[in-house]
Amino acid sequence: MLCHLQQEGITLEEVRADVAIIGGGVMGPSVAYHLRNLNLARDVVVFEQDPLHMHSSTGLSAGGIRQLFSTPANIALARWSVEFYRRFPEVMATAQGPGPDVGFRQNGYLFLLDKANESALLRRADYQEAHGVELERLSPAQVKERYPELATDDLTGGIFGVEAGFLDPYQVMRGFTDKARELGVRFVPEEAVAIETFQGRVQAVSSANVRVQADVVVNAAGAWAGKVGRLAGVDVPIVPKARQIYICDVPEDRFGNYPLTVDPTGFYFRPEAGGRVLCGKAFDDDPEDFVWDWNRGLFQDAIWPDLATRVPMLERLHLGNGWCGLYEVTPDDNAIIGPHPDLRGFQIIAGFSGHGMMQGPAAGLALAEIIGHGAARSVDVEGLDLARFAEGRLIQEDAVV
Template structure:
């Protein structure tokens, strides 16, 4: 492991999760020399290692559908492209709908997805139960089924991207914390780390939940807040197929899927305050999850909790990612605020930042991902993608 940093770099990528390593790989593959990625801990140590691993194109907005499709495509060939097995499985996404508004939204969204080649469809509660046998159909009106959506192992993806980036000449330096970024007027002059200073005119902020701190070093406001999200793993649940789809009770955000010999279960507690709390604490979280599971998947209550973890979502006010070139500081590129979708959007995010760095027009519509959209909004949440 390098214990020093190079004197200079064409670009410094800050953050060693899936977004940062994808960016480093895509820049290096495009021929950008002297790409340096710095990570304050181990690679994938932050939000990436705590992700559930879902990869989907079942979004309501065409721009996000495109990013999700690219993630599915890239991960389907990742093992051969990067010599790294990632346990990619197309087990599908299943959304459970128990109110008419949700049914209407998903009916419209599946039509959008179908237009872009996603084979999602509306199905009956009984059909949903056949796909995911733990589902209790009481109160369900319908479900949305997206069979081509998938799961993969986030840490393995990071290792694959990092290995490929190194083969192409990028330097990846772990245990290297960014302490300050030197700015001269609108220009970047260097990045000072715990291992020394790197002269550079270009920085990519891919620091996830810590992105606002990087922005503060440059006087650029990046409106990203960390919010704790927890995942638990259960004992085996008899009669559960190994390839149970990722099943989401849409009104509550409770979800589960097969993982190892048991089940992965999660729930986004709406009362969770923003902050860097990473303590895994069952308590009220498990009580809330249990109340939902008792209605939607009661058999899960018979399985004990084996382990779990807490991670951080990097949340923007409108729950939509920022992928942009700064208008305030020359040489600053930003890829953050994915609000729980960073893993699946990693491949496309790397391509977009590569193109922005090289002065190309990305092949994706990124007009909704600009940092400037928050400039005059006082961070008031906008009308956002519902899924």
């Protein structure tokens, strides 16, 4: 239903929908796609304040995809999503042709082991295998044989996630958005500025020009999810954390077959288009703020020395460009998927704390099923509810990069 309201000279478009979604990164369009694809909702509207995605985490992500987690829900979300990414262009095909090529390269995901992290990572590997993740335990000699540019003297081995890899996050978002649009989802390129509630349940979401009445409002606002919670008068414990990415020109193009490799010191690197290398590292004192300033000096002082120790050839790299993006962090570094216990109709899919690309397809399905059926049926998301924080059931996930 569509009509127009005259409000003090402003024409506000009034829309009735089954579900209003705030956030058009990977999560919002993923939920919208699954809702329509499974016919779990008819009218779905997505608000996105930054339609060029200058600041959304999805467009600024490193795109690493792995299944090496240490809780059943995280493993299930990641495994389902890997299968989905394999078929992405086919599943996201529209009348215009195949969905975008997300460049999913299954080069694997390699955690390097040393004396300090070895026992924890090997324990985790046993657990992952028991949950169906395909992995290999590599000796230092095997690491060296496969990846000769790595210095392995101090290593005790590696855990290699076979089906993992990396992809282009922006294209994932574009695929979900285009497909959702074809399935009838409407995208409003405006900031949601108000959420109306009445007697403990959501009623409507408004932007400057559009008001959507809906019984279900989805908070898919990533690092802004805490702010969106406040619009509805409820607490959603998610804060931004600024993380840096560096793109390096390397002396020789030798890294094309490398997996996303995580060093015991915490930095990670992977091949990037054009024979370059992408790398980054999470620091405890990264700013907890909405800032996107690229910190070039941090690379020189705090990453390059370790990188050049592990990959001696990279002593001669040239730092090209890079960027800063926001992790969307919860108190236990794990996502929130499901209803807000204090506000009926208010659903959350946010706080992926740096692993949203590897979970986005399955997480969107899980939330669509929660909205449509009252529970996730296809993927186990047990334990990722918001109530865990108040009830002291924090997730112990030690595989956070």
